[in-house]
Amino acid sequence: MSEFKTLDREEPNYFGAGPALLPTSVLQEAAYDLINYEQQGLGIGEISHRSKPAIKVIDETKANLAKVLNIPDTHEVFFMQGGGTSGFSSIVYNLIANYAKRHPGKVGKAAYAVTGSWSKKSAEEAVRLGFDVDIVVNTKANKFDDIPPYSEWKAIDKENTAYLYVCDNETVNGNEFKDIPTSEYLPEGVELVADMSSNILSKKVDVSKYGVIMAGAQKNIGLAGLTIYIVKKSLIEQPTDDELKSYGIPRVPIAFHFPSVVANNSAYNTIPIFTCHILKLVTARLIEKGGIEYIQKVNEEKAQLLYAALTKYPNFYKLPIVNPKVRSNMNVVFTLPKDLEDKFIQEATAKNLTGLKGHRSVGGMRASIYNAVTLESVQLLVAFVTEFAEANQ
Amino acid sequence: MSEFKTLDREEPNYFGAGPALLPTSVLQEAAYDLINYEQQGLGIGEISHRSKPAIKVIDETKANLAKVLNIPDTHEVFFMQGGGTSGFSSIVYNLIANYAKRHPGKVGKAAYAVTGSWSKKSAEEAVRLGFDVDIVVNTKANKFDDIPPYSEWKAIDKENTAYLYVCDNETVNGNEFKDIPTSEYLPEGVELVADMSSNILSKKVDVSKYGVIMAGAQKNIGLAGLTIYIVKKSLIEQPTDDELKSYGIPRVPIAFHFPSVVANNSAYNTIPIFTCHILKLVTARLIEKGGIEYIQKVNEEKAQLLYAALTKYPNFYKLPIVNPKVRSNMNVVFTLPKDLEDKFIQEATAKNLTGLKGHRSVGGMRASIYNAVTLESVQLLVAFVTEFAEANQ
The missing domain is CATH 3.90.1150.10 (Aspartate Aminotransferase, domain 1)
Known part of the structure; x- marks a missing residue:
């Protein structure tokens, strides 16, 4: 280690798409905490994910997110590894299983709006895993140059559809939803699911309208390695593994099983606590600055x-x-x-x-x-x- | 940020089981790199996972691991998120799919040695996901107090078994394999798979004897959030998704699909590059100290x-x-x-x-x-x- 190094840097003018810029002051604080957290003599990355300081980091991060996004009590906040790409898989597994709980034994389908590279990948993954998918809009032929009005989307099969999936902001193509489907398009009982990996915490969102908000942290608010889930509590419960088997619904890998993750306060397996700590610092700074x-x-x-x-x-x-x-x-x-x-x-x-x-x-x-x-x-x-x-x- | 903070700490005497202690000098170097990596004006966690410096971090980490463990050319090294728990799922999905490639259309089974809490969880996950599992030894009744000699294990069904799974070191119970099964127990063609999450890089290992070595980084060598895979190249190829469907073998979530991860040099989805960088520093330091x-x-x-x-x-x-x-x-x-x-x-x-x-x-x-x-x-x-x-x- 060179003794000429410092924790300072010139303020970057960096426009990378992700992993992306973080506030210098957050990185500086995290740098100290990596070595000696709260003067405990150990770094925040070296302690058990079930220790009190780690649980406090998780709980404070959840509380900060709840405060910034005004998350209602009807929704759970939790974290998993694997980024948005694992989210593509975990969402379809978990929500189709949950649908079979709420409509006993019924295998639901999923509606996807394909408005850019990421929603396209997510729809493809749901198909790949063997689920029944309806594409309600697909702008690929026009190079994803617009988001057509909901009135032009294919109607949702309301009797059989568990959720409508959208990518709220398409990082590669540069389009973003500025409103959400009203009841005229989205039938009651069909849940709205949004990938907000590249715009979470960038704008006000009415969380109560969403069944699931999923966001990899590494674009707008953190390091790679942590994914935020904000999920309506009624969407977490699932049939037993045996029931799922009898319905012919595949089981999600255990680390991505919403009920297990929620029951263990995001520490069913080892949460990357340093990465969570960065998210805590970023959200705390945002609150301080005015939310x-x-x-x-x-x-x-x-x-x-x-x-x-x-x-x-x-x-x-x-x-x-x-x-x-x-x-x-x-x-x-x-x-x-x-x-x-x-x-x-x-x-x-x-x-x-x-x-x-x-x-x-x-x-x-x-x-x-x-x-x-x-x-x-x-x-x-x-x-x-x-x-x-x-x-x- | 207090100006009284420093990057120093008293050397800890910390015996936690994981996430666990890391060398202070590594954390200090990483702290600087979090803010300004190689004087580029940006931290290592803020750059694209497909940028040259990020690819260099991945490649150097792989090279360090190959050097320290003397990994032969027959094996690939790659990284995924999700820890050992995701490894439990990914291993069975990928290896059963690969078995159906090497034995066209055949659905293989998996043999598990249950010698502690972690191998037990791994076997349970393989069953839960619907795979055919043989438990060849189970010491739970004796509270996992020993690892019986291979001669006492149930014989492996060599005509149908893809792999034998062991947890090389059981963190909770405190037992560790000191040898590996010889050809007298392990039939040719049945691959040896070891979870080395808590003892990787602690001792010499003859990698050529293993089909898969999997290890979460957060115990012996890094932060939580990165899992190391060392996989025999012949075990990576898989049938197409359609073929798998016709065989009745479930598909692995795409972020855990060995062929996709390998084809994208561990960056199919966003690798937590800061966590990989720490692993690079830990392995470089180990090489410097004498390997x-x-x-x-x-x-x-x-x-x-x-x-x-x-x-x-x-x-x-x-x-x-x-x-x-x-x-x-x-x-x-x-x-x-x-x-x-x-x-x-x-x-x-x-x-x-x-x-x-x-x-x-x-x-x-x-x-x-x-x-x-x-x-x-x-x-x-x-x-x-x-x-x-x-x-x-």
Whole structure:
């Protein structure tokens, strides 16, 4: 270890899509806690996940999330490993099992809205695992360039459908739901399930409307390795393993079995407690700064500034999401003339504006402006995209 | 953040079973890297899992493991989330699917040796998921007090069995395999699978003899959240999903699908790169110190010292593992008169000897003396158990 190292850094202007930027002050506090937590002589990652300090970390993180998102008592908050990808699997296993509990023995199906790469993967996983899936909307043919109004979606088979799954923000493609389906589209008894991996805690959400909110922590609020679940309590109970077998419903691997995880306060198996601690610090800092109203305002301002700068040069910058209303406030996806891409990246990098390359599957550029990306960073980026367009258009 | 905090700590004498102690120097280096990795201006946890620095961390960790364990080219090393508990599920799914590839369409069964709490859980999970399981030995009736010789185990159904599963070190009960089944017991073609979550990198292992070695990192070598897999390459290939369906073999959730994880160099989904980085630092430090020969010698000396101190007072300290040959070198489980337990813990704590309580399911005491626990710590513990017995026997 070099003695010249310090825990300081210049504030980054980093727009990577995930794992993504975290507040420097949180990382600094976590760095100390990694070695000596609460002056106990041990790091937070070295203690039993069933010890008092670990349980306190879990409980405080849950309480912070409940406070920030105003989570009602009807919902449980818990954590599992495995990221969003494991969430794709765990959601379908658990909710179809739960449906067979609430409608004894009945094997339900699942409705998926395919509005980008991630919802597509999630629907594919549900099919792959052998479940019955209805695709109610699929915009792939149009490169996921819009989220059509609910009135244009295929009707949900209300007698047999356990849930409707949406990806609230599509990180790769750059679209985001700005409202949720009303009762005109979503029948009573069909639960709304949302993957919010890339926009959780970025905006106000009426949790009571959701059956499940699932979010990998590593984009907006934490390190990779922890996934947040906010689940309506009525959706947790399941038939016994024997009953499931008799219904022909496959069992979920035990580490992803909602009832076991909830009964063990997220420590059925060893929770990555350091990663949970980071989430605790991030949520505590958000509360201190003014909570969800504060951050939503900042996020909207950031997005508006950047979209305004890009749309000022419609012949130079193109926005693949054609409908301005569903453009993501988190992942601003844009293109510019192909032969100028390298130059754009080089000049941005020279100004310490980094992480701007688009996802390998779609190319172009992407500025991810998550909670930890400051208004100042976005202002610097706005100045750069303006200057670059003026010089090269 | 208090400005009075430092990255120093007094060397702990901590004997917790997991998550467990890590070398202070590793945690210090990781603390800096959490904020500013390689002077890039960003922490190691904030960068894309597909970026060059992240891939380098993954590749170096794999290379370190290959070096320390002398892993032959016949085997792949990869990482997944979910700990040992997810390993229980992933192993049976993947290996039964692979068996149906190598024996087209055939649904194999799995043999389990139940020698403690963890192998019991693993066997139960394989049954729960609907697989065909043979228990070839089960010492539960004797409270897992021994590992009987292979000659006493039930013969393996060699025509139909994909693998024999053992838990190499039982953390809760304190027994450890000191040899592996020879060809007299284990038929050719039946693969040996070992859970080494609590003793990986503690001793020399002939990897070529194993089909799969699986180990959660959080006991001997890292933080919770990362699981190491060392898998014979011939065991990775699988039938297609459609073929599996036609054979009646359930599909593994995609994040735990060995072929996908291997094809994506452990980044099919987002690998917890900070946790992987810690594993890289721990293994690099082990190589620097002298590798597996060095640490095995230290571990054996630590265990011998402690067992000798305990067995010197056979009327005071009892060792639940009756056969000295299979006593664990990692988890030294012992009891003392029940009415003295609190006093023991109090006096130990006063001497800064902590983490000594036994697992809640078995009670008594347990000193986990993993790689990061120094000989000096064990010597202090030896002095204390001696003194305590002399004063209270």
